[in-house]
Amino acid sequence: MEGPSGQAGSVLSGDPIAGSAVYPLGSRVNAAGHLEVAGCDLVELAEEHGTPAYVYAEDDLRARARAYRDAFESRGADYAVVYASKAFPCTAAYRLFAEEGLSVDVASGGELHMALRAGFDPARIVMHGNNKTDEEILAAARAGIGLLVLDSFDEIERCERLLEEPRPVLIRVTPGIKPSTHDYITTGQLDSKFGFGLADGLAARAVERVLGSDVLELVGLHAHIGSQIFELEPYRLAIRALGEIAGEWCRVVDVGGGLGVAYGEEDEPPSIDAYVDVKVRGVAEVFGPGVRIMVEPGRSLVANAGVTIYRVGTVKEVPGIRTYVAVDGGMSDNLRPMLYGSRYEAVLADRAAEDPETLVTIAGMHCESGDVLVRDALLADPAVGDVVVTPATGAYGHAMASNYNGVLRPPVIFCRDGHSRVVVRRETYEDLTGRDV
Numbered sequence: 001m002e003g004p005s006g007q008a009g010s011v012l013s014g015d016p017i018a019g020s021a022v023y024p025l026g027s028r029v030n031a032a033g034h035l036e037v038a039g040c041d042l043v044e045l046a047e048e049h050g051t052p053a054y055v056y057a058e059d060d061l062r063a064r065a066r067a068y069r070d071a072f073e074s075r076g077a078d079y080a081v082v083y084a085s086k087a088f089p090c091t092a093a094y095r096l097f098a099e100e101g102l103s104v105d106v107a108s109g110g111e112l113h114m115a116l117r118a119g120f121d122p123a124r125i126v127m128h129g130n131n132k133t134d135e136e137i138l139a140a141a142r143a144g145i146g147l148l149v150l151d152s153f154d155e156i157e158r159c160e161r162l163l164e165e166p167r168p169v170l171i172r173v174t175p176g177i178k179p180s181t182h183d184y185i186t187t188g189q190l191d192s193k194f195g196f197g198l199a200d201g202l203a204a205r206a207v208e209r210v211l212g213s214d215v216l217e218l219v220g221l222h223a224h225i226g227s228q229i230f231e232l233e234p235y236r237l238a239i240r241a242l243g244e245i246a247g248e249w250c251r252v253v254d255v256g257g258g259l260g261v262a263y264g265e266e267d268e269p270p271s272i273d274a275y276v277d278v279k280v281r282g283v284a285e286v287f288g289p290g291v292r293i294m295v296e297p298g299r300s301l302v303a304n305a306g307v308t309i310y311r312v313g314t315v316k317e318v319p320g321i322r323t324y325v326a327v328d329g330g331m332s333d334n335l336r337p338m339l340y341g342s343r344y345e346a347v348l349a350d351r352a353a354e355d356p357e358t359l360v361t362i363a364g365m366h367c368e369s370g371d372v373l374v375r376d377a378l379l380a381d382p383a384v385g386d387v388v389v390t391p392a393t394g395a396y397g398h399a400m401a402s403n404y405n406g407v408l409r410p411p412v413i414f415c416r417d418g419h420s421r422v423v424v425r426r427e428t429y430e431d432l433t434g435r436d437v
């Protein structure tokens with residue numbers, strides 16, 4: 001396996017998958033004409049583990065974590081790469097990123113619990129959330145987490161009431177930068193439920209307030225300006241904006257996540273190296289030496305490392321309008337198309353070498369007309385029983401999965417060198433009634 005910019009070779013000349021930035025590293029069409037991820041034939045995986053299932057290339061996850069670390073190391077920066085675990089929260093992922101030397105961002109008591117259970121060093125945990133409960137704040141303090149990120153004046157008061165010992169904190173700032181991404185995933189603009197605004201003076205007031213606190217030790221600032229961002233300039237602007245309220249006390253600058261990924265072949269996000277470069281330079285320019293830079297990547301660590309496999313159950317032609325290919329999952333395993341209008345690609349794993357010439361709509365099995373995974377997909381004449389693969393589903397798929405329509409949430413399967421292992425099992429019908437009293 002090569003680094004994030006390289007791919008394993010293919011047995012086919014003109015293999016459309018090998019070398020694609022959309023698929024996990026090492027994906028290819030194998031000699032059987034099947035799609036293969038990390039040496040595992042996806043048709044065989046579908047037989048063995050059933051569908052739908054989330055399939056990840058373990059080496060891909062590790063390579064991206066290393067790419068982040070290498071980018072900082074090569075620039076001699078004092079840094080922490082903080083995995084934004086909301087993107088893909090499961091024990092195996094927490095454990096893998098802990099092994100790769102990353103820190104972790106948790107945004108709830110549940111994520112905190114999972115990170116600790118997976119063995120994360122509490123000192124490497126950063127806790128977010130715009131409405132942390134008393135219990136969550138106390139659990140974080142008792143665990144001895146590294147940093148708490150303050151999000152509101154109510155929370156400052158709550159922490160002062162609850163905390164018995166001084167704790168290092170960051171203040172989350174909304175710097176008023178609005179990158180050109182989907183409005184729903186833009187969080188750094190002034191009209192936001194997150195953090196303290198800069199332009200309205202609330203961030204400066206929060207700094208003053210926390211500097212006067214006995215139990216909250218202000219060590220730095222945080223800004224996350226949005227997600228799936230393809231431009232680098234907004235980060236530079238956000239860092240400059242943070243500089244407006246920083247003082248001697250500012251030893252840590254956490255510049256959030258946000259790096260976009262390729263959901264389709266036409267998407268060309270900046271590299272991890274270019275993203276880190278702009279942040280390292282920006283922090284050095286504005287804050288000078290000796291300040292620790294933190295980044296919080298979620299999507300860019302996990303999205304392209306994962307694919308989802310489904311089985312086709314029906315193919316229904318609505319004459320003159322469209323052909324619906326219905327699969328055995330949908331909005332319960334990938335909510336993003338319905339939530340954000342996100343686009344995905346699709347391919348048939350069992351006929352991956354054939355020309356995809358049939359225009360179809362890939363629909364889920366839920367009782368919603370909007371339950372459409374891919375509106376216009378070109379597939380190789382799909383039929384009942386085919387295995388459909390949607391790539392780039394490694395982020396916010398498993399994380400946002402639900403039991404809508406009594407559907408069982410899919411397993412998560414890690415693949416490496418031709419071997420697969422289940423790291424999250426498929427739910428059972430018993431699980432569905434397990435909480436009912």
Ligand SMILES: Cc1ncc(COP(=O)(O)O)c(C=O)c1O
Nearest residue numbers: 084224227257258296297298299
């Ligand atoms: C505070 C914070 N940090 C990091 C992230 C991760 O962002 P991304 O997945 O775009 O890297 C998010 C995502 O919403 C976030 O809210």
